[in-house]
Amino acid sequence: MTETVTQPADDPWPGASPPGLSAGPDCRHERLDTPRYASAGQIDRLVHAAFARATAGVSPAALWLAWFDWAWHFAGSPGRQVALAQRVVQHWQSGLTGSFPRPGGDSDPRFADPDWQCWPFSLLRDAFRQTELFWQEATTGLPGVSPHHEHVVSFAARQWTDMLSPSNCWWLNPEVLRVTAGTGGRNFAEGGRHWQDDLQEIFARHSPGASRRRCAPHGVGRDVAVTPGKVVYRNDLMELIQYAPQTPTVWREPVLIVPSWILKYYILDLSPHNSLVRYLVERGHTVFMISWKNPREEARDLGLNDYLQLGLFEACTQVRRITGTAPLHAAGYCLGGTLLAIGAAALGRDCGPGSAPLRTVTLFAAQTDFSEPGELGLFIDSSELAWLGALMWEQGYLDGAQMAGAFQLLHSRDLMWSRSIHEYLLGQHAKPTDLMAWNADTTRLPYRMHSENLHHLYLRNDLAEGRYCVGERPVTLADLKLPVFLVGTERDHVSPWRSVYKLHRLTGTGISFLLTSGGHNAGIISEPGHAGRHYRFSTRRKDAPHLSPDEWFAQTPACEGSWWPCWQQWLAAHSGEKTVPPALGGGTIIGDAPGHYVLEP
The missing domain is CATH 3.40.50.1820 (Alpha/Beta hydrolase fold, catalytic domain)
Structure with missing residues (x-):
């Protein structure tokens, strides 16, 4: 079989290229399996693959470069620092009087429960929203930061703040506290069983049929994909x-x-x-x-x-x-x-x-x-693709679980934290749908x-x-x-x-x-x-x-x-x-x- 679409010659390192061929914009090929490349590329691939396994394919270099780009320009922007500091002081002064401004209104589904409107939960909610706003303003619009690095840092800051939301803590979430009081703690017992099921699914992920276990009611050819x-x-x-x-x-x-x-x-x-x-x-x-x-x-x-x-x-x-x-x-x-x-x-x-x-x-x-x-x-x-390329080169493919992890990170608020609250803290197991079954059927x-x-x-x-x-x-x-x-x-x-x-x-x-x-x-x-x-x-x-x-x-x-x-x-x-x-x-x-x-x- 002859390949005509191949990797560019300027890949981050030769081992990231598919075996044997590399091509530039003019589509001419250069062999990468010649003696002068083979031994060095093999060693590099093995080393990169080992590091990539430890980081699940995420390049630490890419993250550090983005953070350093932002931190350097932020350190050299005293005006931005003073403005953010003034905003923090202003917001906490408002908080002491119980009147935090509400930049996001009440549309955030994490705080949809009516008890979030009551003190002290309303204070926790509004303080968290101000923290989100602070990091959004701190990580965006900083002159000199490359757009890609700005997006990476802003995304990382959003992930950290999402993780620290009071809605994720059972002792700070009024809905979880109310359900716990009403069930005598049975919600945590149910949540523990859901957590155990998820662990078993992770360990058995590569077993035949494991990816569909939680969505078994929707069988392919029986409930979905049934058009004759x-x-x-x-x-x-x-x-x-x-x-x-x-x-x-x-x-x-x-x-x-x-x-x-x-x-x-x-x-x-x-x-x-x-x-x-x-x-x-x-x-x-x-x-x-x-x-x-x-x-x-x-x-x-x-x-x-x-x-x-x-x-x-x-x-x-x-x-x-x-x-x-x-x-x-x-x-x-x-x-x-x-x-x-x-x-x-x-x-x-x-x-x-x-x-x-x-x-x-x-x-x-x-x-x-x-x-x-x-x-x-x-x-x-380039750094991230070299890291991911090393992981794929060792396996021969990108696994569906690795892809699913990236998409869950993009939608962490809905696919990770919201699900964790309902499954593990409230003990509520979502009824599987045909779309959920399809989404779990990875390739x-x-x-x-x-x-x-x-x-x-x-x-x-x-x-x-x-x-x-x-x-x-x-x-x-x-x-x-x-x-x-x-x-x-x-x-x-x-x-x-x-x-x-x-x-x-x-x-x-x-x-x-x-x-x-x-x-x-x-x-x-x-x-x-x-x-x-x-x-x-x-x-x-x-x-x-x-x-x-x-x-x-x-x-x-x-x-x-x-x-x-x-x-x-x-x-x-x-x-x-x-x-x-x-x-x-x-x-x-x-x-x-x-x-x-x-x-x-």
Whole structure:
């Protein structure tokens, strides 16, 4: 297998590169397994891997550099120090009279219990809010600090203050004290059992089925991923699922969905009532889904180019074999959408007019410009990637638990502290949902692919800047000339919607942009009938003047309800006539959906 997308030659240390190849912006290769590199790189990798294991893949150098940058400039800013000191004195004088100002109002869910309004808990709450405000002001807007270091220090300060919240202490939390008095302490006994369950799950994490133990009521193929279909193709990287038609006629153009490889595909086929796949097939669309294999150490050398060639392009070939010559509607979610954008641009570059296999492109919460990747960018710099690369190199992959830890840190207030209060202090165990079951069903990422993804896309932003290579030639998103449906979510910490919106600057094609309520997952799973949902939608015609994200938001009214009907109507408007459904697999069927790969632990 020949790789064409490889690591840049200026990686932090040679051992961070995938074995054998390195490439700069001009896509020419340099061997890194020659004698002059091999022994030194091997030693460096072993040392870095040992340190990375001890720090769970977090680079101490990156943290110290950020702290030193901030501390040096803060020490040289006496005016900022005096202003902050005056604020502290003013706030504590107010506190002595019981009249702390309330900068955050009463909307913080940590202090939603009515007893937080009563003394002395109100004093604790307001003092904590002032502490949060102090560190926010101390760590932001300091002249001379690099933006990345400022974000890292501010994030670290927020993590520390969140940890010290009085809501996390049972003897300071009025809700916990009230429940303890009412139950005679049984809440702590229940919390202890929950804590023991979590410990057992941590120790058994690598055992088959362990990741789904707490969410066992939602079995894959039994409760979720149950839309009828067949596996119609399989290779070493993916299975292709074709869903059975549920209408007598279907639109001529099929829909191919490319999920992210970070978690299992059935985020888009959860329970029947909130399955996007079922919604589409019930409205006359022939739907195909890629199900990525959960890799282990033997897949360490699979790269982004493999996911493009053996995944997206091979799936397109098989869909057209089954359905005929009609071009496809392709939809990609998160990094699956980024892969789709790369592939669509490469096809636009290489295929003549009318010969491309795609009819339209839909991107769900997918970035193509990674210059502002949101809080995920806190973990991405040269030092951090070298550290993480060492950990992945030793294992051959990035483990799902390691990824989950990073995402929990980004959402620590909701995923760590709030959960700990309810599970361990209040003794309340949240009822598992299908989305929780999917979130617990973690996957692994091959070493080479994830390293290329982080270096090429996040660190270097090669795709947006025209340096990313497919077929040993750079691709540019200006070659993406198909109609695009672009979806962002309002509270997305993984793919911030303003970052998703940047595709408008990278291509002149027509883009229908939709901004929906919710976050990276819940905003996409927005089935009709879900209360409290809304979205904004408008279309930019081909080569129309550019609007900034804030201008677009200000002039685009909100619509109540789910955005799924809007997208389905857009697909129908870009489709031809209806026809009889194609035979499942074109006569070639491997097995029933959801297939084998999604069940691999």
